Amino acid sequence: MIIKVENLHKSFGELEVLKGIDCEIAEREVVCVIGPSGSGKSTFLRCLNLLEGITSGKVIVNGHDLTDPKTDINKVRTEVGMVFQQFNLFPHMTALQNVTLAPVKGLGLPRDQVNQTALKLLEKVGLSDKAHVYPQNLSGGQMQRVAIARALAMNPRIMLFDEPTSALDPELVGEVLTVMKELAREGMTMVVVTHEMGFAREVADRVIFMDHGVIVEENTPQEIFTNPQNERTRAFLNMIL
């Protein structure tokens, strides 16, 4: 298991957002997390790379115990890529510079070698012609693809996606999902918070339904979408499908 979560609790002050999450994710598995807004999906994802501190419980990611204070969190994060809803590209850097920053300045890899890898990654996400363009001159879909390339440049073992297409105009969603499907096909371990049920159905090995800070139900997409066991799951799916 490349990710192991045991009885994870997370509170913001008085507000308990995650109320005991248990979950295991295998290598090469693609897991989609669905659920109503405010149910704790983002918080759960952000606990997996410690963008949120863990209140209690155990989280093991790629062999690192995240609750152990001795764990080098920067090292863990080089192994776990993250893609945000709002892209969060660095606006003062070109697409290529966005992709090369962390390998060069973080890992200390030689710039020439990193540039080559970065150009290949931009080509992979269909943006070889945009290497020297600044984010302000890219469409949302292009920005998100650069963000994916940027995360991949660290050669991560796991990729976390937090609603990667929610901020996109509908006609731009497809190009981002295409890149993600390709990634899944290559065997990347992926945890994807999404409202794209078509993507979940087609790509996910497993779908997790979260509500009010707990995992209510998890199953294959086939089972979840055609035969949901829990009342809350049914209500949610009825609402969005």
Add this chain to the structure above:
Amino acid sequence: MVSGFNLDWGIAIYALPLLLGGIKLTIIITIAGLFFGFLLGAAAGLARTSKNKPLYGIATVYVEAIRGTPILVQALYLYFGVNQLLMQTINWKIESVPAGIIAIAINSGAYIAEIVRGAVQSIDKGQVEAGRSLGLSSFKTFYYVVWPQAFKRMIPPLGNQFIISLKDTSLFAFIAVGELLRQGQIVISATFAAFEIYTMVAVLYLAMTLSISTVLRFVEKRLDVS
């Protein structure tokens, strides 16, 4: 010309070299003062964004104390007050020009601290999250991601501070700094041509501040800040 109202612009020829000497000092004090003021302001501004309580406290006291008192009082305090203490204890005092530079540094530092704090805090926290999620340390994230973006936003208010500090140096006429205003006053005491000389002094200040704002507008356009 109206009788009894004699303007003698020939005096300008005599005064100009003296006033230019004053300008030189005005510029030196402004630039040196702002250089140190920026270092001080950057440190204090970052301390004001820090979660470290003592660091935050010290920086806040500094910023409030300086912004809450007139720069003339600060300059007099340093040159006459602190110097008296220094003379009594170590028999040494800060000369007037260094005192002027220190006064500009300390004064502008407090305002620059707020400029730096505001600019740094205006950067979207998603930028920090993106940097950290790539495994960059908090220092590297700040250095490569936050600071360059924040610095760009600082340029217009820093330019404004440049103009304010340049004008503030005129107050150092009161602590015997031979800057532009003081040089003008010296010429007036010898010639009694108050109108002509004060006109020249004002025009020279205006020429300097307009030059700064012109350069600034050019830089802002080039960097596309705003």
